Each structure stands twice: as structure tokens, then as C-alpha cells.
Amino acid sequence: MTMSNMNIRPFQPSDLDSVVRIEQLNFTIPWSGPSFLDCSQWPEFWFRVAVLDKKVVGYFVAQVVEEEAELHNIAVDPDHHRQGVGRALMNHLLEAIKKKKVRHVFLLVRPSNTAAIHLYQQFGFALLDRRPKYYADTGEDGLIFYKDLDT
Numbered sequence: 001m002t003m004s005n006m007n008i009r010p011f012q013p014s015d016l017d018s019v020v021r022i023e024q025l026n027f028t029i030p031w032s033g034p035s036f037l038d039c040s041q042w043p044e045f046w047f048r049v050a051v052l053d054k055k056v057v058g059y060f061v062a063q064v065v066e067e068e069a070e071l072h073n074i075a076v077d078p079d080h081h082r083q084g085v086g087r088a089l090m091n092h093l094l095e096a097i098k099k100k101k102v103r104h105v106f107l108l109v110r111p112s113n114t115a116a117i118h119l120y121q122q123f124g125f126a127l128l129d130r131r132p133k134y135y136a137d138t139g140e141d142g143l144i145f146y147k148d149l150d151t
């Protein structure tokens with residue numbers, strides 16, 4: 001797949017069904033529709049969707065507060081996994097926050113989520129700390145990954 005027919009743009013309420021569908025396909029504890037809508041209403045939340053041939057195939061939600069950003073959610077339609085959509089979303093986020101005064105980016109991930117961990121490591125994120133037994137369903141620790149935008 002070429003990325004030339006994909007674009008990344010702000011979430012619109014008409015994207016909600018697609019986003020919720022992708023969320024439910026990807027996560028054992030999915031965010032709800034109202035949670036996504038809530039995020040879309042606050043300027044400090046950056047909610048972007050990746051659109052391929054007019055179809056939403058992925059999204060991210062990040063929160064930007066002064067010099068810090070936290071990536072709260074990123075997911076890609078399983079039919080489009082491993083086609084570069086996640087990388088395009090990460091690129092978009094990092095390029096956008098570099099233009100602001102953001103210097104530090106954090107995120108939480110399950111140790112079992114090797115796909116996401118590899119993606120984050122590709123972008124220079126490194127393990128910073130753990131939140132013991134953070135994930136209630138499996139009892140897994142939450143891994144806090146961090147990237148310093150100065151480096």
C-alpha cells in the first residue's frame with residue numbers, strides 16, 4: 001500500500017462509529033463512544049484519524065499540556081495492520097508536537113504488546129518506569145515509555 005492516498009486529519013463526530021469499531025476490535029477494555037467524543041471537545045486533547053480511500057483506518061488521542069505530551073490511545077484497523085498506518089500516525093504526532101513547545105512525550109503500554117513496543121522503540125521511546133499491576137484484567141504492569149524531543 002502506498003501512503004499517498006492516506007491523510008491524517010482531526011476527528012469529526014461522523015468518524016465516531018469507525019473509531020469505536022476499530023477500538024473494540026483491538027482492545028479487551030475498549031474506550032466508549034462518549035469517552036472519544038469527550039476527548040474531541042477539549043483543545044488539549046489531540047484526536048486525529050488516518051483516512052485511507054475515505055475510510056477511517058486508525059487514530060490517536062494525545063494530551064498536550066505545556067512541555068509535556070501523553071499518548072493515551074493509538075490503534076489501527078486490524079485489516080490494515082502492518083501497512084505503515086501506525087508509523088504514519090506516530091510521525092504525524094511527533095512532527096506536530098515538535099512545532100509546539102513540547103519536550104517530553106510519555107505513554108503506557110502492556111508488556112505483552114510487542115507490536116506497540118516495537119513501534120515506540122522505532123521512534124526512540126525508551127522504558128522509564130513501571131506501574132505495578134496497572135492492567136486490572138490481566139494484572140500486567142503498565143510500562144511507561146518516554147521520549148525526549150530534544151534528543
Ligand SMILES: CC(C)(COP(=O)(O)OP(=O)(O)OC[C@H]1O[C@@H](n2cnc3c(N)ncnc32)[C@H](O)[C@@H]1OP(=O)(O)O)[C@@H](O)C(=O)NCCC(=O)NCCS
Binds near residue numbers: 074086088115122
Ligand atoms: C501498535 C499498532 C498501532 C501498530 O500499527 P500498524 O499500522 O500495524 O504498524 P506499522 O505497520 O506502521 O508498523 C510500524 C512498526 O511497528 C512495529 N510493529 C507493528 N506491528 C508489529 C507486530 N505485529 N509485531 C512486531 N512489531 C510490530 C514494527 O516495528 C513496525 O516496523 P516494521 O514494519 O518496519 O518492522 C497496531 O498494531 C494496533 O493497532 N495494535 C492494537 C492497538 C494497540 O495495542 N495500541 C497501542 C496501545 S499502547
